Amino acid sequence: MHEQDAGLRVVHLLRAVTVELDRIGERFAARHALHPTDVRALICLLDAARTGTPATPGTLGAHLGLNSAGTTAVIDRLERLGHVRRERDTRDRRRVLLRVDESAVALGWSFFGPLIHEIVAVMGRFDAADQATIEGFLVGVHEAVTRERASREQHL
Amino acid sequence: MHEQDAGLRVVHLLRAVTVELDRIGERFAARHALHPTDVRALICLLDAARTGTPATPGTLGAHLGLNSAGTTAVIDRLERLGHVRRERDTRDRRRVLLRVDESAVALGWSFFGPLIHEIVAVMGRFDAADQATIEGFLVGVHEAVTRERASREQHL
DNA sequence: AACAAGAATCTCGCTGAGCGAGATATTGTC
DNA sequence: GACAATATCTCGCTCAGCGAGATTCTTGTT
Numbered sequence: 001m002h003e004q005d006a007g008l009r010v011v012h013l014l015r016a017v018t019v020e021l022d023r024i025g026e027r028f029a030a031r032h033a034l035h036p037t038d039v040r041a042l043i044c045l046l047d048a049a050r051t052g053t054p055a056t057p058g059t060l061g062a063h064l065g066l067n068s069a070g071t072t073a074v075i076d077r078l079e080r081l082g083h084v085r086r087e088r089d090t091r092d093r094r095r096v097l098l099r100v101d102e103s104a105v106a107l108g109w110s111f112f113g114p115l116i117h118e119i120v121a122v123m124g125r126f127d128a129a130d131q132a133t134i135e136g137f138l139v140g141v142h143e144a145v146t147r148e149r150a151s152r153e154q155h156l
Numbered sequence: 157m158h159e160q161d162a163g164l165r166v167v168h169l170l171r172a173v174t175v176e177l178d179r180i181g182e183r184f185a186a187r188h189a190l191h192p193t194d195v196r197a198l199i200c201l202l203d204a205a206r207t208g209t210p211a212t213p214g215t216l217g218a219h220l221g222l223n224s225a226g227t228t229a230v231i232d233r234l235e236r237l238g239h240v241r242r243e244r245d246t247r248d249r250r251r252v253l254l255r256v257d258e259s260a261v262a263l264g265w266s267f268f269g270p271l272i273h274e275i276v277a278v279m280g281r282f283d284a285a286d287q288a289t290i291e292g293f294l295v296g297v298h299e300a301v302t303r304e305r306a307s308r309e310q311h312l
Numbered sequence: 313a314a315c316a317a318g319a320a321t322c323t324c325g326c327t328g329a330g331c332g333a334g335a336t337a338t339t340g341t342c
Numbered sequence: 343g344a345c346a347a348t349a350t351c352t353c354g355c356t357c358a359g360c361g362a363g364a365t366t367c368t369t370g371t372t
Contacts, residue, residue, distance in 0.1 A: 007272070121300070135169070144274040
């Protein structure tokens with residue numbers, strides 16, 4: 001069993017996991033009258049809420065790769081469903097702050113909860129040293145993939 | 157450092173990697189006048205070609221989660237760009253076989269090549285035992301995630 | 313203070329991806 | 343040969359997202 005073979009298998013596995021996660025996201029979207037983009041937006045907003053970063057249409061659009069018109073449309077849809085509220089920033093009154101509602105948080109947990117549980121269970125099969133190895137590998141892959149993307153965006 | 161913390165961090169890492177891979181796919185699509193769906197279709201067709209499975213509009217549509225009309229549109233676009241050819245199956249003349257062109261294979265390598273190289277490099281930092289651990293973990297995650305998706309599709 | 317330049321968001325009209333319904337061609341079954 | 347099943351395609355429609363520009367507010371300059 002050569003290292004390179006293991007590398008190729010791992011690439012395939014990562015891709016397969018990615019595909020499955022995407023599909024789950026799509027299913028989830030369909031079940032809640034959302035579009036895949038809306039789910040991505042919700043995840044982004046929940047992340048921001050969790051880390052305390054203020055979210056605005058501008059930051060959201062940048063994360064999603066949408067222009068301002070598309071971003072407005074996403075927020076309109078989420079607001080109509082009651083997952084998000086628009087609030088004028090009192091400091092800089094050009095800006096709009098996006099507040100996620102309780103329903104959005106609950107929605108997020110119903111999406112990620114079972115997934116987190118499953119993966120924590122898989123991790124539970126390994127001892128502490130192996131867990132550290134796995135985490136180190138994923139950190140490495142994340143860095144490598146992020147670097148790859150950055151270099152591709154550069155010579156655009 | 158509790159196991160559960162490691163589990164959560166790993167979940168976040170996997171999600172981050174997924175997001176990055178998706179973005180790379182989108183960039184790649186934009187650079188080659190393709191839509192994200194077209195890239196997914198190409199990957200699907202290349203996989204089929206590699207494993208020798210005959211690809212048809214029906215199987216492709218099923219993999220992509222599109223209906224027949226949408227599938228026809230995807231194939232039209234790929235055919236117009238010269239990446240795919242339609243060929244009537246001589247056995248069952250209702251069916252159309254999808255043949256990927258050389259250009260599509262080259263396109264696939266230009267997409268995956270650097271990514272594979274990066275990840276193989278990350279794997280190279282670990283010894284054989286750790287590589288086996290990593291692979292085992294990813295297999296476990298893949299199974300878990302696939303099971304999750306299946307159970308969600310079930311009670312639809 | 314008045315004004316220009318810039319920033320954040322929204323509105324309008326349009327293109328095109330993907331859907332539903334139905335048409336067309338081919339195959340296996342009775 | 344009539345008929346249901348299967349594979350693909352056509353047509354018309356909806357709506358996500360884009361480009362261009364309008365609107366509202368802020369900041370720096372004079």
